[in-house]
Every structure is written in C-alpha cells, then in structure tokens.
Amino acid sequence: MRHEQTDPKLPKIKHIKLTVKKYLTFLRTTITIGAEKGDFFITQLSKPGTIVMRKSATFLILFFTLALVFPFTAQSINNSAADSDSTILTTEHKFTPTKNSLSSVRQQIISSYKPVVNYTPVILNRSTKTKRRPVFAAKFSDNSFHKKLSARSAIIIDARTGKEIYSHNPDMPRQPASTIKVLTGLIAMDYLKNNSLIPVSSWAASMPRSKIYLKKGKSYYANDLINAVLLSSANDASVALAENIASSESGFAKMMTRKANELGASKTICKTASGLTAKGQQTTARDLATIFRKAMQHKEFAGRIKLIKTKTSYGKTLRSHNKAMWQISGSMGGKTGYTWAAKQTYVGKFSRNGEEILVAILGSRNMWNDIARLVDFGFSKKQRLQMASREKNNTATPLKKTPLVQSDLIVLNDSKKSAKL
Numbered sequence: 001m002r003h004e005q006t007d008p009k010l011p012k013i014k015h016i017k018l019t020v021k022k023y024l025t026f027l028r029t030t031i032t033i034g035a036e037k038g039d040f041f042i043t044q045l046s047k048p049g050t051i052v053m054r055k056s057a058t059f060l061i062l063f064f065t066l067a068l069v070f071p072f073t074a075q076s077i078n079n080s081a082a083d084s085d086s087t088i089l090t091t092e093h094k095f096t097p098t099k100n101s102l103s104s105v106r107q108q109i110i111s112s113y114k115p116v117v118n119y120t121p122v123i124l125n126r127s128t129k130t131k132r133r134p135v136f137a138a139k140f141s142d143n144s145f146h147k148k149l150s151a152r153s154a155i156i157i158d159a160r161t162g163k164e165i166y167s168h169n170p171d172m173p174r175q176p177a178s179t180i181k182v183l184t185g186l187i188a189m190d191y192l193k194n195n196s197l198i199p200v201s202s203w204a205a206s207m208p209r210s211k212i213y214l215k216k217g218k219s220y221y222a223n224d225l226i227n228a229v230l231l232s233s234a235n236d237a238s239v240a241l242a243e244n245i246a247s248s249e250s251g252f253a254k255m256m257t258r259k260a261n262e263l264g265a266s267k268t269i270c271k272t273a274s275g276l277t278a279k280g281q282q283t284t285a286r287d288l289a290t291i292f293r294k295a296m297q298h299k300e301f302a303g304r305i306k307l308i309k310t311k312t313s314y315g316k317t318l319r320s321h322n323k324a325m326w327q328i329s330g331s332m333g334g335k336t337g338y339t340w341a342a343k344q345t346y347v348g349k350f351s352r353n354g355e356e357i358l359v360a361i362l363g364s365r366n367m368w369n370d371i372a373r374l375v376d377f378g379f380s381k382k383q384r385l386q387m388a389s390r391e392k393n394n395t396a397t398p399l400k401k402t403p404l405v406q407s408d409l410i411v412l413n414d415s416k417k418s419a420k421l
Helices: 012-045 056-083 104-111 142-146 177-191 222-230 235-246 249-262 285-295 299-305 367-396 414-420
Strands: 122-125 153-158 164-168 197-199 219-221 309-311 317-319 331-339 343-352 355-364 409-412
Touching: 142 164, 153 285, 153 367, 164 367, 177 222, 177 235, 177 249, 177 285, 177 299, 177 331, 177 343, 197 222, 197 235, 219 222, 222 235, 222 299, 222 317, 235 249, 285 299, 285 343, 285 355, 299 331, 343 367, 355 367
Parallel strands: none
Antiparallel strands: 122 409, 153 164, 153 355, 197 219, 309 317, 331 343, 343 355
C-alpha cells in the first residue's frame, strides 16, 4: 500500500488541523457553487412544461461530504502504520486452503505435527484407522468388445502361463489356412539339417500361390525352404519338405496332427502341409495359440519367425507376410493365413513393458484391425487384473513389523514441510 509523504517538521496535531481547515474551505466553496448552480437550474427549469429539480444542490453536498470521510480514514490508518515498527499483510486468495477443504487424511497428518528444535526430523504418526482406497479391476465387457471384431473366433492368452485373458468362440473348429504351416516348419527343423538338399516334385511345383516358384526336378537347401514356409508362406516349399520327410503329403499331415496333439492342441486335424482347404481339416483359436506358444519356446523357430526379410542361398529375397512386425508395437513374430473358406487367420506373440501375450484369430474379414484391437485390449486387461491381484494379496497378508523399520511412520525434514503440504 502506498503511503502519503508528510512534512516531518510539523507536529502531527498541527498537520491534522491544517488538513481539516483545507477540507472545510473546499467544502464551503463547493456548497456555494452548488447552491448557485442549483438556483440556476431552478430558474431555468421553472418554465411551464418542465420538471423543477429542486434537490440538485443537496445531492452535490452529500457527494462531497462522503468524499471527505474516506481521506480521513486512510490518513489515520497510514499514521498508525507509521507509528509501529511492523507491517501486517492480509490476503483472501481464492486458493488459500482452509481446514474444511482438506481431506481427513491430510488433517490427521497436519494435526500430528510435533514441536521441533534445531531443524530435527519431524515424525508424523499415521493413524492405523486410516484406510487406503482399494484398487479394483475395471469391469471389462467382453461382449461389447466382441462386437468391435470381425473375427468369428479369437483368443488372448498369457504367453508365460498360458492363462486365458479374453476369448470368444475359442473352441469353434474352422479351417486354419496357412497358420498351420507353424507345424510344418517345426517338424522340418527337427528332422532336417539346414544344408540338406530337398528335391522338388511336379506335385510340389504345381501348388497354387502363395509360392516361391520352385522348379520341378531341382534341389534346394532345407534352410531356404523353411524360411520360405514361415516368412513367405510358400505352398510349394511346404509340400517339398513334406514329401522329403514323410514320402507323401498325406503322411506328413498325420505327423502334423500328432505333433499338434503333443503340444496340447487336441482339436487340430491336419490334411495338408500347406493349410490349403481340405475336407476334415480343422483347428481352433485356442489350439493355434497353444501351438504357437510352444513353438516360440523353440529358439530356432523364434529366430526365424521374427525376421522381416531374408535372402536365400541363390539370391532370392523372402519377405514376411506378417505386417504386424512393422505396424503393431511389440510384435515378436506371427503367422498369417487366408483361403476363401477360412477367411483371414492369424496367430502371433507380442511383448510390451515386460509382459507377453499371444493372439489368435480365425474367420476374420479385417485381420489387421482385429489384431491391433486385441493386442491393446489384452495388455490393458492384463495390467488391471494384475493390479487387482496385488491389492488382494496385500489385504489378505498384512505387512510384518520389524524393529528397524516403522512402516506406519512418515519422516519429513522440517525444511520440506511447507512444500509437501
């Protein structure tokens, strides 16, 4: 607040008298002028057809009288402040905290302050009756999420434990398309060496797309053909490997069915090495996820399936059909498939923030959109379920108190009290 400067040579009483005298002189002059103006107004407005304003001078006198009151009040406050050696500042800021606006926990902490000396630490005793707000898992509506997917069946499982996170129609049998080539690649890696030469029959060379156009009668390294099966989803390479291992594709298909059953996929029946539509051939979303989970534990398989592209020994570039590798965050590898009967199919593994999940779908019409939704939904739901599980365990098993650590105390330095609260 700005203080008016006064002449220190004049006594205070004399200064007040002079000030009063000035105001009275000003008041008399104002009243005289106001009266003259009032008479002038009355004279001019006393003509017929006009309204006579007889109290104009009275309003002027009242206005100036009120104006004289405030300067005296301000002068007395300034004089009082000048007489004392201290200044008092007050504020009523709208964000100033009040006791009523503080939470009950904060009020308990503030009331528990103890007197401190020489900036020693302050020990705040938190009441044992104060309860923490429990963490509940969000209620996920699987039915509403299902409506956002085009896939006829889908499943999300924990990659480490195999526990189901989400599913709809996970046990519905459907044609697998090229996702079944996961079994073809696994068996080939177990039975063949990378430098094994694989001859190509006329049957293998006649397979429809997808293919790498193997030439009849020519031999290729097993390493190249396995990569072609897993990355480029080559039907001709699948049949060539099958015939070399089991002498016929039908015999190899029986080996695939046994392998699937060994891995825990009890509803999977294979009729072809390539996954092309065949009567009696089937799998489920749950079986696909189970097979791929075990396959990713195979180091050689996991190393091959994560490649985006590679070159064969004869210079041909093989590119992965798995767009999730560069479109969806956390993709660790996967296998795509499509036939008219099966529609779009997929199985793959994803990792985010140290967590891993597996996603499998069958009968999709918008595969990449379905996969992106499932992956985001799977990680979000898994995180919330883990938070709820940890909170439940904490409430079930109370913390053990040790003599060295007081878990119910909070220690703050005296210099940080105001900053914390």
